Amino acid sequence: xxxxxxxxxxxxxxxxxxxxxxxxxxxxxxxxxxxxxxxxxxxxxxxxxxxxxxxxxxxxxxxxxxxxxxxxxxxxxxxxxxxxxxxxxxxxxxxxxxxxxxxxxxxxxxxxxxxxxxxxxxxxxxxxxxxxxxxxxxxxx
Amino acid sequence: xxxxxxxxxxxxxxxxxxxxxxxxxxxxxxxxxxxxxxxxxxxxxxxxxxxxxxxxxxxxxxxxxxxxxxxxxxxxxxxxxxxxxxxxxxxxxxxxxxxxxxxxxxxxxxxxxxxxxxxxxxxxxxxxxxxxxxxxxxxxxxxxx
Numbered sequence: 419x420x421x422x423x424x425x426x427x428x429x430x431x432x433x434x435x436x437x438x439x440x441x442x443x444x445x446x447x448x449x450x451x452x453x454x455x456x457x458x459x460x461x462x463x464x465x466x467x468x469x470x471x472x473x474x475x476x477x478x479x480x481x482x483x484x485x486x487x488x489x490x491x492x493x494x495x496x497x498x499x500x501x502x503x504x505x506x507x508x509x510x511x512x513x514x515x516x517x518x519x520x521x522x523x524x525x526x527x528x529x530x531x532x533x534x535x536x537x538x539x540x541x542x543x544x545x546x547x548x549x550x551x552x553x554x555x556x557x558x559x
Numbered sequence: 560x561x562x563x564x565x566x567x568x569x570x571x572x573x574x575x576x577x578x579x580x581x582x583x584x585x586x587x588x589x590x591x592x593x594x595x596x597x598x599x600x601x602x603x604x605x606x607x608x609x610x611x612x613x614x615x616x617x618x619x620x621x622x623x624x625x626x627x628x629x630x631x632x633x634x635x636x637x638x639x640x641x642x643x644x645x646x647x648x649x650x651x652x653x654x655x656x657x658x659x660x661x662x663x664x665x666x667x668x669x670x671x672x673x674x675x676x677x678x679x680x681x682x683x684x685x686x687x688x689x690x691x692x693x694x695x696x697x698x699x700x701x702x703x704x
Binding site for chain 2: 468469470471501503504505507508509511512514515532536539540541542544545
């Protein structure tokens with residue numbers, strides 16, 4: 419019995435690790451991550467950030483960058499984003515708080531005019547550091 | 560004068576079902592040549608309204624439903640969303656742009672609806688919402704309270 423458990427345990431651990439990686443694999447990945455020096459550029463994959471379940475996943479992946487990976491300089495690239503609900507804004511606010519608590523910097527870039535209007539209406543363009551494009555967002559990070 | 564189409568659908572308290580309704584309404588707008596900004600605004604307002612009805616009105620109760628009636632022609636789209644909740648005090652909704660509310664994660668849905676729609680009206684109890692977008696409403700902001 420003991421010998422069987424010893425043989426089975428590593429196999430189960432491998433399955434667990436594979437499952438964890440699959441959860442962050444292409445099928446569930448909502449962010450494309452790139453590095454520029456010590457700056458993390460996280461580009462949203464989805465055009466429509468509306469679905470509550472999807473927003474929850476996106477939020478978790480954003481927070482993981484700070485809480486699990488220890489990244490402190492993060493740029494969120496909105497190039498692909500065509501629609502954004504207020505629930506998504508909530509996750510961004512929480513992300514901003516986490517980055518500030520970690521004494522880091524968070525910037526948003528390449529936000530389309532319709533989406534920028536949503537930030538302006540809600541005055542969140544005053545809360546977030548928003549830049550026109552990635553080049554401007556990288557300056558002085 | 561363009562023909563008007565009317566719809567009356569009842570959905571369970573599931574946000575995915577709300578999204579199906581959203582796609583039907585937005586699809587109707589796009590097929591009638593509504594401006595992209597109007598389509599954007601209505602989609603956003605519908606998302607906020609339907610999530611409010613399902614999450615806050617019906618508290619995601621699977622035994623409760625949301626009724627959605629809408630009419631559409633080339634000049635306007637009007638949507639009435641009614642949940643089976645107890646409603647809420649409409650006049651007590653805090654301003655999310657006040658300094659003390661700016662970093663709160665919620666509370667922006669109604670403000671966004673009012674910014675993009677021509678009409679946003681609740682019934683007295685707050686469980687029935689009427690949204691309307693008119694093509695002759697250039698600035699998109701709601702004129703009345």
